[in-house]
Amino acid sequence: KQEVTQIPAALSVPEGENLVLNCSFTDSAIYNLQWFRQDPGKGLTSLLLIQSSQREQTSGRLNASLDKSSGRSTLYIAASQPGDSATYLCAVRMNRDDKIIFGKGTRLHILP
Amino acid sequence: NAGVTQTPKFQVLKTGQSMTLQCAQDMNHNSMYWYRQDPGMGLRLIYYSASEGTTDKGEVPNGYNVSRLNKREFSLRLESAAPSQTSVYFCASSERLFYGYTFGSGTRLTVV
Numbered sequence: 001k002q003e004v005t006q007i008p009a010a011l012s013v014p015e016g017e018n019l020v021l022n023c024s025f026t027d028s029a030i031y032n033l034q035w036f037r038q039d040p041g042k043g044l045t046s047l048l049l050i051q052s053s054q055r056e057q058t059s060g061r062l063n064a065s066l067d068k069s070s071g072r073s074t075l076y077i078a079a080s081q082p083g084d085s086a087t088y089l090c091a092v093r094m095n096r097d098d099k100i101i102f103g104k105g106t107r108l109h110i111l112p
Numbered sequence: 113n114a115g116v117t118q119t120p121k122f123q124v125l126k127t128g129q130s131m132t133l134q135c136a137q138d139m140n141h142n143s144m145y146w147y148r149q150d151p152g153m154g155l156r157l158i159y160y161s162a163s164e165g166t167t168d169k170g171e172v173p174n175g176y177n178v179s180r181l182n183k184r185e186f187s188l189r190l191e192s193a194a195p196s197q198t199s200v201y202f203c204a205s206s207e208r209l210f211y212g213y214t215f216g217s218g219t220r221l222t223v224v
Contacts, residue, residue, distance in 0.1 A: 043215030
């Protein structure tokens, strides 16, 4: 059974720092991996989607990498801003049944 | 462009009461989903509809029913609410099954 883990559960960093959020998964037979952002009391917003054949995707200050063989993905946020404070979730889509499995998220707080 | 609209935003039910959560999308998406989000459990799929006229069980379907009323609308019904169904419920849609989600803002349901 696929398990998606995000460590740490919460992270606080000073404004302006670069930071990395981690996502690991136990079954490498994935179709793709997505990173989402969730603001308090809101739904999820898709940030980046990486296909299993890709190594990374970039959008503005965000860069997501995927190492399928080791079961890891990272979300790199450059020059963090207070507006980046949110919970970040990763989710993998499996090959075998197409279901999407979410991690529990990392709650990020950027200190002004 | 409203995206995915969920109603109501908040609801308190007594054990045994029934209610229907409504979801509508205006993006002409084929697939729609209902998830629940619980602390420490992450997002779990309740039911989904790959296309108009079809519905399938997700990871945690017990105690729920769904109706894909038309391409735009996908409702979730609790026939006899239980305290274990206290959660935040998210509706989502996508053009392709399990690919490229757009989420609603959620319904916070409390069953007492």
